[in-house]
Amino acid sequence: MAELRWNPMTKDWVMIASHRQNRPQMPKNWCPFCPGSGKVPDSYDVLKYDNDFPALSVTPPQPDDVANGFFKTAPAYGKCEVVLYSPEHNGKLTDLSGEHLKKLAELWTERFNALSADENIKYVFIFENRGEVVGVTMPHPHGQIYGYSFIPKKIALEIDSAAEYYDENGRCLFCDMLDNEREFGKRIIFENEHFTVFLPFFTEYPYGVYIMPRRHVPTIAALNDDERAAFAVTVKDVVGMLDSLFDYSFPYMMCMHNAPVNSGNFDENYHFHIEFFPPMRSADKQKFNASSETGVWAHCNPTCPEATSEELRAAFAKFKSK
Numbered sequence: 001m002a003e004l005r006w007n008p009m010t011k012d013w014v015m016i017a018s019h020r021q022n023r024p025q026m027p028k029n030w031c032p033f034c035p036g037s038g039k040v041p042d043s044y045d046v047l048k049y050d051n052d053f054p055a056l057s058v059t060p061p062q063p064d065d066v067a068n069g070f071f072k073t074a075p076a077y078g079k080c081e082v083v084l085y086s087p088e089h090n091g092k093l094t095d096l097s098g099e100h101l102k103k104l105a106e107l108w109t110e111r112f113n114a115l116s117a118d119e120n121i122k123y124v125f126i127f128e129n130r131g132e133v134v135g136v137t138m139p140h141p142h143g144q145i146y147g148y149s150f151i152p153k154k155i156a157l158e159i160d161s162a163a164e165y166y167d168e169n170g171r172c173l174f175c176d177m178l179d180n181e182r183e184f185g186k187r188i189i190f191e192n193e194h195f196t197v198f199l200p201f202f203t204e205y206p207y208g209v210y211i212m213p214r215r216h217v218p219t220i221a222a223l224n225d226d227e228r229a230a231f232a233v234t235v236k237d238v239v240g241m242l243d244s245l246f247d248y249s250f251p252y253m254m255c256m257h258n259a260p261v262n263s264g265n266f267d268e269n270y271h272f273h274i275e276f277f278p279p280m281r282s283a284d285k286q287k288f289n290a291s292s293e294t295g296v297w298a299h300c301n302p303t304c305p306e307a308t309s310e311e312l313r314a315a316f317a318k319f320k321s322k
Contacts, residue, residue, distance in 0.1 A: 002055065003063035004150070006072040012153040015076060017055040033082075033140040034089050045100060046107045047084040049142075054080035056146065058118070079115055079147035083107060083126075089140050092249070094240040094319075101232035108145075108256075109220050109228060115147040116221075116261040123148045123155060123260050126220070131251025133279055133286060143254070151260050159260065159270060166269035174271030178212050187309045190237070190316050194230040197238055199309045204299040206281045206308050207245065209238060211274040218259035218270045238276065240319035241312060246283035253277040 001018040032039040033049065040047060056078025063073035085093055085104055096104070108126055115124045128143035129136050151159070165173035181187055181198045189197045189209060197211050211234055217223055223231060235254070242250035255275045259266035281287040281302055292298045 001064060002057065002060060002076040004074040004076050006074070008070075008072075010153060013074070013150050015055045017076065031089050031138070031140050033084050033138070033142060035087050040084070040087075044084070044087055046086070046104045048107060048111055049082040049084055051080035051082055051144070054078075056080050056148065074149075077120055077149040079118075079121070079145075081111060081115075081145045081147075083111065083143045083145060085141040085143070091141050092239075093141055094236055094243065096236065098229070098233060101236055102229045105220075105223075105228045105232035109223070111145050112219065112221050112258065115145065118147065119262050120149055121147040121261060122263050123151045124258060125152070126256040126258070128252075128254040130254070131249065131279075133251045134253055136251075151263060155257065155260065158257065159266065162266075162269045162271075172216055172269055172271055174212065174273060175216055178214075178271075186306045189241070189309060189312045192230055192234060194227045195234045197234065199305050199312060201305065203305050204293075204301055205277050205279075205287060206301060206303040207242065207250075207276070207278045207312065209276050209312065211235065211238060211276075213272060217272050218267050219261075219272050220256065220258055222272065235274070237316065237319070241316040242276075242278060244315040244319040245311065246280075248283075251279055253279075 001016055003016050004013045005016055006012075007014055031037060032052070034040070035042045035044070040049065056076050058077065058079060060075040060077050063075060067073040083104075085091070086096060086100070088095075112124050112126065115121050125146045125148065126143065127145075162173045165171070165176075169176070177200075178196060178198075181201070182196065187199045187201065189199060191197070191214075194214055195211055196214060197209055199207075199209050213223065213227060213231075215227070217227075220231075239250075242252060253276070255277065257273050257275060259270040259272070279286050287302065292300060
């Protein structure tokens, strides 16, 4: 079964993909992403790989006959891709050279543009899940890209807020947020010529940093060549910083927020950015999304952002000194 089901209470689509329950457990001595597996080329630097068990498909089956006048279904149209960062099975993003990272940023951009070319795709989501604590069973360094036939709820809320702010103030909500963070300064972790890394005023997660371009751009595709090269290096520096916090491979969810595609013009009021959701609140304690966070979306951060910003700045300095 693979279909979309409409939740009328939240006005959002839910992907039903029961076939993913049948994904096989990979043998410990075999990885489909490694050269020689027969699933990928014998040689590559970075690579797009079509997901073997996609939740979305460009040829989706018809939904089950369960809809009625109240309940709505739709075909699970879309695309699910894997982006392989390196041919090295136990490699790390932090091990990659600047030239290699540039190729990764170019591949992200290429796939964003390719999926956007399908007029049925309304949102392209580039992301990475890292670590067993967030459910990752494949250690080979990789991320994913989903192309949805709808705009996910969180992005829809961001779009509405950004449009309202722009109508009222004539300015970009995200640019003003970045300006205010930079003026306050205490939650800024580090900056380079093109990007600012900061812990937002309202962060839900103790170490939930954002990466934001200094220049207003709506999508990753709008970055120029210099910005694109700096972008992947900035991502590497954030990952290295997180790894240096407690001296182990830090788990996280990395989520790139681009403007929607094939859904109107968002060039003026939406600002491309990256949100990190690391599930740890200390070296050995996990931050669980319990009833308040999950049931009513009322988030609680058990740490002070200004204090954890100091931890992150120290971890960044430690990583850069290696």
